[in-house]
Amino acid sequence: MPELPEVETVRRGLEAKLTGGVVARVQRRRADLRAPLPRNLKHRLEGRRLERIDRRGKYLLFHFDTPTVLIVHLGMSGRFVLTAPPAPPPALHDHVIIEWRRGPVLTFNDVRRFGLMTLTRAHDLAAHPLLRGLGPEPLDSGFDGPALGAALRGRRTAIKAALLDQRVVAGIGNIYACEALFRARISPRRIADSVRGERAARLAAAIRTVLEAAIAAGGSSLRDYVQASGELGYFQHAFAVYGREGEVCPGCDCGGAVRRIVQGGRSTFYCPRVQR
DNA sequence: CTACCATCCTGGTTGC
DNA sequence: TGCAACCAGGATGGTA
Secondary structure (H helix, E strand, O other): OOOHHHHHHHHHHHHHHHOOOEEEEEEEOOOEOOOEOOOOHHHHHOOOEEEEEEEEOOEEEEEEOOOEEEEEEOOOOEEEEEEOOOOOOOOOOEEEEEEEOOOOEEEEEEOOOOOEEEEEEHHHHHHOHHHHOOOOOOOOOOOOHHHHHHHHOOOOOEHHHHHHOOOOOOOOOHHHHHHHHHHHOOOOOOEHHHOOHHHHHHHHHHHHHHHHHHHHOOOOOOOOOOOOOOOOOOHHHHOOOOOOOOOEOOOOOOOOEOEEEEEOOEEEEEOOOOOO
16 A cells, blocks of 8 residues: 555654653554564563654654664555554454553554564664665655666666666655656656666656655545544545546646556556657 | 566455 | 455565
């Protein structure tokens, strides 16, 4: 479900409500997510104070004192819900419940259990296997045409597939790959290696602007994605091509229709007339 | 390297 | 209305 804008929206919502809190109680109700939940989750977190929440790509990084870091990936259907204490009776697919000495109760709910939660030490963070190979953060100031072009150099795969590869750029998923390519007027089928120079600059700018616009809208709410506060993001109404097969190409007078193709088993939406 | 495939899991939607 | 097939925002590991 969640790509960078949704993860960032969750990060902001949780950080605002939870920073400074001390963990009072951890319940691990179901451990068989994408990777087994740490057996010592309870002992490592109880009594720890949350200092801040960072994000790297689609990963949330909860920094506690000790120093302990809780790494979370939401997978396709993972979400965090905040509720007023006391902890509510566990609902279906509530896998982890974190209570604090004061403040709201944090529940991790994940229907499909593709999510992941693990612990590490802060000083190992950059070298952690989950984070080590990630490409540049698209919202960092250093992310520009030359940086993107360098990451794509020599890749003979389609640019759409390359954007989904977290080693190329961190945080982009199927929706924002489609949307960024449309904004940059680049065909999703174009060989990644051929995206250089001015094209790479256009694509880097499109990635940045579409992600920033989505964050400003609170992310996209498809299916069951909601922000921690329970509000719905509304960027899904601003999609130019995603999910719009057959509709008139938006934003220009080309008269073409949005087409859906399958690349690597995933749906790609684009306008063949304006994206070359 | 690359492309392609299956896999993990559940639930909503679609089509008969 | 019932039921089965298909589809879904991710990541990984295997194969050719």
